[in-house]
């Protein structure tokens with residue numbers, strides 16, 4: 226009897242150790258009966274319909290219908306210019322609920338925060354009160370979304386960027402529940418590292434607001450190159466998906482299979498900036514648009530569209546199925 230309860234206690238200890246190594250909240254989404262999954266990715270969008278936000282939304286609705294999408298991913302900068310003022314900010318309806326009205330877009334949205342969101346009341350965007358106003362809305366800081374064949378790792382990238390902390394006079398950032406910064410970042414990287422290590426999904430995609438590689442206005446984010454990228458490389462991440470640059474980009478890596486995909490064309494764009502980059506540039510479009518992802522266990526396809534819903538760029542990759550025996 227004593228040894229039995231001892232075993233139970235040992236088991237409980239092991240279980241608690243396992244769960245403490247993956248602090249990131251884990252969500253689940255089912256795939257289609259045929260084993261496929263499709264979704265749209267949009268970033269940098271909330272401008273009350275202006276700057277072609279509504280046109281992009283209309284085309285997302287049309288393509289979303291065609292692809293029978295399962296959900297939508299937002300790469301952040303959800304509400305301009307300065308996030309939400311509170312859970313009662315009408316911008317939530319004016320920039321989200323009343324803009325993405327198409328039937329195919331009445332699916333779950335999974336969102337991260339962008340730097341502009343941090344200029345407002347961050348806790349409001351994370352609040353379940355918004356889910357009561359529009360049940361599609363779900364924004365968390367960092368989390369994992371498993372959909373059988375794929376694990377999405379959503380990463381809160383804004384706290385990584387030095388100049389948001391070093392120039393507090395230029396903008397006020399809402400660092401509640403983030404500061405002290407070093408503890409927050411090191412815990413996040415540790416949790417992400419163990420979650421990626423534990424992931425058994427065929428595909429591993431990472432979503433964040435900031436660029437890792439970029440040929441546009443924001444260029445590479447050096448803090449992510451040094452601290453986040455090594456973890457993604459170590460665990461065989463397939464795609465890094467971001468916004469922040471108000472354009473569409475596809476960059477392939479010279480030193481890993483990671484593809485860098487920017488979908489930040491949700492509203493205001495046309496910045497007219499192009500910087501060359503040592504990695505392989507596959508596609509760059511300086512205007513509005515969005516991206517789709519279609520997946521099976523053995524194939525992933527990325528498509529970029531402009532504000533008319535025309536296909537601008539297509540890319541796909543296959544994976545061989547290895548027997549687990």
Ligand SMILES: *[C@@H]1O[C@H](CO)[C@@H](O)[C@H](O)[C@H]1NC(C)=O
Nearest residue numbers: 276277493494495512513532
């Ligand atoms: C809206 O989209 C069209 C077509 O891409 C573009 O010519 C126009 O400049 C855009 N308007 C704004 C305000 O960005």
